[in-house]
Amino acid sequence: MLRRTPFHDRVVAANDTSLWSHWAGHLVVEQYQLSEKWEYVAVRTAAGAFDTSPLYKYRVVGPDAERFLTGVLARDVRTCRPGQAQYTIWCDERGYVNEDGVVFRHASDEFLLTSAAPNLSYFRHQIGRDRVEITDITDALGILAIQGPRSHAVLSALAPEIAGLAYFHHTPAKLGGAAVTISRTGFTGDLGYEIICDRDDAPAVWDAVFDVGAAHGLIPFGQIALLMARIEAGLLLIGKDFESSRFADNDEHRSTPFELGLGWMLRSIDDDSRPFIGRRALLRERDDGTSRWKMVGLAVDPYDHHTKFTAAGMVPPKDHVPVHEDMMVYDDDRRRVGYATSFMYSPVLQRHIALARIVPALAAPGTRVNLEFTINHEYVQVGAEVVRTPMFAPARTTAPMNGAR
Amino acid sequence: MSTSRQYDAIVIGGGHNGLVNGAYLAQAGLRTIILERRHLVGGAAITEELRPGFKFTTFSYALSLLRPEIIHELDLVAHGFMPLLMPSSFCPMENGDSLVIGQDHGENLQEIARHSPHDADAFLQYRHDIEMVVRAVKPLFDNAAPDPFDASPDNLAEMADLARHLRGIDKGVLHNLVRLLTGSASDFLDDYFESDIVKAWLASSGTIGTSVGPMSQGSGLVLLFHSMGEHDGHVGSWAFHKGGNGGFTQVLARAAEAFGAEITLDAEVERVLTAHGRATGVALADGTELAADVVVSAADPRRTFTEFVDPRELPADLVDSLRRYRYQGTSSKVNFALDGLPTYPSLGDRSDMFRGFMNVAPSVEYLERAFDESKYGWYSKRPYIDGAIQSTIDPDMAPPGQHVMSCFVQYTPYALRSSGWAAERDQMADNVQDTLESFFPGFSDLVLQREVVTPLDIEQVAGLPEGNIFHGEFFAPQMYFFRPAPGWHRYRTPIDGYYQCGSGTHPGGCVSGGPGRLASRRILADLAGRP
Numbered sequence: 001m002l003r004r005t006p007f008h009d010r011v012v013a014a015n016d017t018s019l020w021s022h023w024a025g026h027l028v029v030e031q032y033q034l035s036e037k038w039e040y041v042a043v044r045t046a047a048g049a050f051d052t053s054p055l056y057k058y059r060v061v062g063p064d065a066e067r068f069l070t071g072v073l074a075r076d077v078r079t080c081r082p083g084q085a086q087y088t089i090w091c092d093e094r095g096y097v098n099e100d101g102v103v104f105r106h107a108s109d110e111f112l113l114t115s116a117a118p119n120l121s122y123f124r125h126q127i128g129r130d131r132v133e134i135t136d137i138t139d140a141l142g143i144l145a146i147q148g149p150r151s152h153a154v155l156s157a158l159a160p161e162i163a164g165l166a167y168f169h170h171t172p173a174k175l176g177g178a179a180v181t182i183s184r185t186g187f188t189g190d191l192g193y194e195i196i197c198d199r200d201d202a203p204a205v206w207d208a209v210f211d212v213g214a215a216h217g218l219i220p221f222g223q224i225a226l227l228m229a230r231i232e233a234g235l236l237l238i239g240k241d242f243e244s245s246r247f248a249d250n251d252e253h254r255s256t257p258f259e260l261g262l263g264w265m266l267r268s269i270d271d272d273s274r275p276f277i278g279r280r281a282l283l284r285e286r287d288d289g290t291s292r293w294k295m296v297g298l299a300v301d302p303y304d305h306h307t308k309f310t311a312a313g314m315v316p317p318k319d320h321v322p323v324h325e326d327m328m329v330y331d332d333d334r335r336r337v338g339y340a341t342s343f344m345y346s347p348v349l350q351r352h353i354a355l356a357r358i359v360p361a362l363a364a365p366g367t368r369v370n371l372e373f374t375i376n377h378e379y380v381q382v383g384a385e386v387v388r389t390p391m392f393a394p395a396r397t398t399a400p401m402n403g404a405r
Numbered sequence: 406m407s408t409s410r411q412y413d414a415i416v417i418g419g420g421h422n423g424l425v426n427g428a429y430l431a432q433a434g435l436r437t438i439i440l441e442r443r444h445l446v447g448g449a450a451i452t453e454e455l456r457p458g459f460k461f462t463t464f465s466y467a468l469s470l471l472r473p474e475i476i477h478e479l480d481l482v483a484h485g486f487m488p489l490l491m492p493s494s495f496c497p498m499e500n501g502d503s504l505v506i507g508q509d510h511g512e513n514l515q516e517i518a519r520h521s522p523h524d525a526d527a528f529l530q531y532r533h534d535i536e537m538v539v540r541a542v543k544p545l546f547d548n549a550a551p552d553p554f555d556a557s558p559d560n561l562a563e564m565a566d567l568a569r570h571l572r573g574i575d576k577g578v579l580h581n582l583v584r585l586l587t588g589s590a591s592d593f594l595d596d597y598f599e600s601d602i603v604k605a606w607l608a609s610s611g612t613i614g615t616s617v618g619p620m621s622q623g624s625g626l627v628l629l630f631h632s633m634g635e636h637d638g639h640v641g642s643w644a645f646h647k648g649g650n651g652g653f654t655q656v657l658a659r660a661a662e663a664f665g666a667e668i669t670l671d672a673e674v675e676r677v678l679t680a681h682g683r684a685t686g687v688a689l690a691d692g693t694e695l696a697a698d699v700v701v702s703a704a705d706p707r708r709t710f711t712e713f714v715d716p717r718e719l720p721a722d723l724v725d726s727l728r729r730y731r732y733q734g735t736s737s738k739v740n741f742a743l744d745g746l747p748t749y750p751s752l753g754d755r756s757d758m759f760r761g762f763m764n765v766a767p768s769v770e771y772l773e774r775a776f777d778e779s780k781y782g783w784y785s786k787r788p789y790i791d792g793a794i795q796s797t798i799d800p801d802m803a804p805p806g807q808h809v810m811s812c813f814v815q816y817t818p819y820a821l822r823s824s825g826w827a828a829e830r831d832q833m834a835d836n837v838q839d840t841l842e843s844f845f846p847g848f849s850d851l852v853l854q855r856e857v858v859t860p861l862d863i864e865q866v867a868g869l870p871e872g873n874i875f876h877g878e879f880f881a882p883q884m885y886f887f888r889p890a891p892g893w894h895r896y897r898t899p900i901d902g903y904y905q906c907g908s909g910t911h912p913g914g915c916v917s918g919g920p921g922r923l924a925s926r927r928i929l930a931d932l933a934g935r936p
């Protein structure tokens with residue numbers, strides 16, 4: 001049976017479209033309102049609530065929990081202090097990325113790790129002699145993400161504990177009568193929080209948030225609006241922008257952290273006290289410069305786009321619904337130099353944008369390449385510029401709120 | 406029938422491999438006749454209306470191993486080829502719970518996680534690892550095996566190709582392949598899974614048609630074999646054919662006839678005629694003689710080598726190998742006409758889980774215990790049952806609201822210790838019905854009719870020796886370049902112009918068409934003087 005999330009009753013009542021989809025075996029909402037763009041706009045201008053509960057959640061506890069995660073995760077979890085969270089990845093011994101997730105540190109010996117796909121047997125097999133226990137607590141918790149410029153106003157009215165909460169920090173709080181954890185995290189690239197609560201408290205949490213939030217323009221948003229926001233934010237999605245190395249058909253379907261633009265996670269890779277899985281291969285890749293690709297943003301040249309479509313007798317399409325199929329990238333000599341994995345028209349940037357892999361030589365911001373479109377049933381190359389990700393990064397996302405920290 | 410009609414090729418046996426073989430020969434321009442002993446083609450793949458409106462898949466009942474090339478090369482779609490997705494696998498459990506695997510990837514992982522959170526990604530790993538092994542052995546499966554005993558240049562070149570292919574296989578994949586070929590299904594699954602029901606679900610296919618339990622060495626090979634198929638590109642998945650597997654063999658017959666092959670029913674071949682070490686034609690039981698330069702036996706190795714020709718015409722080592730070649734069938738069918746769908750109490754009104762395989766093997770131990778009894782010549786009190794109710798998807802199989810349920814049953818050894826199948830058939834079927842009743846209360850009240858097919862029936866009706874569903878056990882010494890006998894695995898026989906193309910040849914049994922197709926390539930190459 002498809003599972004229902006802890007917020008299901010509330011979600012059903014709020015879903016005006018009857019459009020549902022499936023995510024990690026749960027029934028989730030594709031879009032609540034007839035316009036998914038309206039939901040996206042709420043996230044960028046007011047606030048939106050997204051039910052993130054289907055994520056797999058693992059509790060990692062024990063005297064060696066830090067030692068264990070330090071050896072498994074590619075990002076140094078030792079720098080994540082209790083009360084902090086980290087976006088992280090884990091690699092195989094060849095340096096290819098298996099999967100990604102967010103780790104929340106609750107205590108020196110206790111972590112919560114979320115991921116989009118199941119990983120329990122993989123993690124258990126890495127334990128060796130470490131005194132650590134990993135438990136799947138996916139079903140025990142609900143997660144409600146409150147994202148957007150008004151998210152702080154909504155939540156601080158309910159849970160004063162979040163005053164001063166810094167980006168990727170979390171705090172215990174009381175909300176709607178329930179004990180919850182609130183983190184300043186999310187998958188939209190905007191100012192935002194996630195509320196982690198016990199399953200049974202989920203309806204009360206939802207009600208409390210909407211009681212206060214409605215006046216701030218808070219509405220629930222579905223999968224499509226989330227995908228839009230995350231492309232603008234340059235946040236990669238497994239199954240769309242990369243595949244797990246564990247299950248990939250061949251190396252063409254594998255990527256290293258450097259190739260995914262996640263090299264920043266490996267800042268401490270030279271630290272010999274941390275022999276994490278894949279480290280030696282990644283050091284070699286870095287030192288020998290053998291990365292095949294670099295993940296970049298592409299911003300399509302609006303003039304060229306306009307000109308080519310108009311010349312073909314078409315109104316230039318500006319469709320915000322993300323496309324997740326390979327679109328080829330060429331240099332000016334028509335050599336293929338990469339491919340886009342996610343593409344959309346960004347309403348907030350007023351540009352067609354993409355997440356793409358480009359050969360490292362052409363990956364510098366400002367480099368001009370060409371993205372292949374289909375115009376009048378023919379392939380046509382339209383100019384595009386390599387840009388840094390995130391492509392949309394408002395100061396509020398990471399700014400101190402209430403001045404603290 | 407007139408005497409001594411002249412054909413280019415005579416195919417003995419209208420099972421699916423004979424039909425595939427005859428279709429390829431006719432397509433290549435040979436004047437071809439397919440002779441079938443029974444009143445219908447299909448062999449072990451037939452559908453029969455045993456009760457008005459109820460179509461029984463008497464023997465085989467699902468498709469997966471069919472080589473996809475055959476669909477295109479023989480233009481089967483034009484003749485009605487139509488596989489029907491089996492959308493689920495349903496494993497009832499002794500405690501009333503169940504494992505239901507359906508079409509949604511994420512839902513399946515959650516369902517597995519419900520039984521063991523550890524097993525969710527373990528399942529992804531298992532499936533990936535199996536797929537890698539399948540990919541590595543596919544070229545071996547889909548080509549005639551080279552001859553390790555022949556030093557001719559062409560053959561040495563083939564051996565070199567094989568060696569090159571094996572060298573190219575990743576070491577982990579090769580190791581998994583060897584673990585499967587030599588080990589037990591349950592050992593292999595233990596390396597991945599915690600949950601017994603997940604293991605039992607996957608282990609079952611390591612026992613199909615074979616005298617092994619899931620804990621026997623060798624069941625890994627059977628597991629791998631049953632993973633070699635696909636439905637629309639999904640490795641290891643199964644489908645019904647519209648109208649049952651008999652619907653499929655009717656499609657093959659139409660295709661063969663469209664290429665110009667003649668099919669004659671009720672035509673039992675008694676002997677292959679030979680002169681000076683060459684095949685010259687066949688003699689039918691009614692005395693008719695047909696002449697041809699090519700004679701292909703699509704029957705089992707026992708008939709091919711010891712009945713159609715005289716063993717005295719054959720090399721002693723071949724006769725010896727064939728004497729040792731094991732059949733020892735252990736499978737039965739009990740098929741039901743039902744007045745409605747069964748119910749499974751813990752799933753309430755749900756019936757969607759009946760649209761695919763129903764795997765009655767609630768634990769690995771249950772399977773092994775079912776096997777234990779057969780080792781000592783008796784049939785299982787609590788048998789393993791692979792159920793399938795095709796009428797849930799294909800309304801042509803039964804009247805509206807009513808159903809046909811195919812039950813493949815193990816273990817039921819051909820040779821019973823102190824009794825015979827004539828005496829035991831009803832008790833065996835009662836064991837099946839009682840077992841179903843214990844999982845699906847009220848099952849017996851739904852039964853309108855039951856068809857019991859013991860190994861003896863499989864032998865006597867369909868003609869498969871000792872009722873072995875594959876024309877011989879899937880044991881390592883009976884596979885690849887040992888199937889059916891060392892040195893005689895390349896579809897030829899010691900008699901020039903006499904060939905073999907049944908499930909007793911590589912790649913083996915199941916409705917795959919592989920033997921029929923590969924044999925046709927051998928025959929056409931020989932006629933053209935090609936290696």
Ligand SMILES: Cc1cc2nc3c(=O)[nH]c(=O)nc-3n(C[C@H](O)[C@H](O)[C@H](O)COP(=O)(O)OP(=O)(O)OC[C@H]3O[C@@H](n4cnc5c(N)ncnc54)[C@H](O)[C@@H]3O)c2cc1C
Binds near residue numbers: 417672
């Ligand atoms: C009960 C049962 C269930 C099965 N379930 C499945 C399943 O679900 N899926 C699957 O893929 N496989 C299944 N199998 C296996 C599969 O059906 C067989 O391996 C396959 O059908 C054999 O095909 P064949 O053409 O090689 O031989 P056969 O089907 O045995 O054909 C041989 C033909 O030769 C004819 N013949 C024999 N002697 C003579 C003679 N003297 N003159 C003329 N004709 C003769 C026979 O009548 C027969 O038609 C099952 C088998 C059985 C018995």
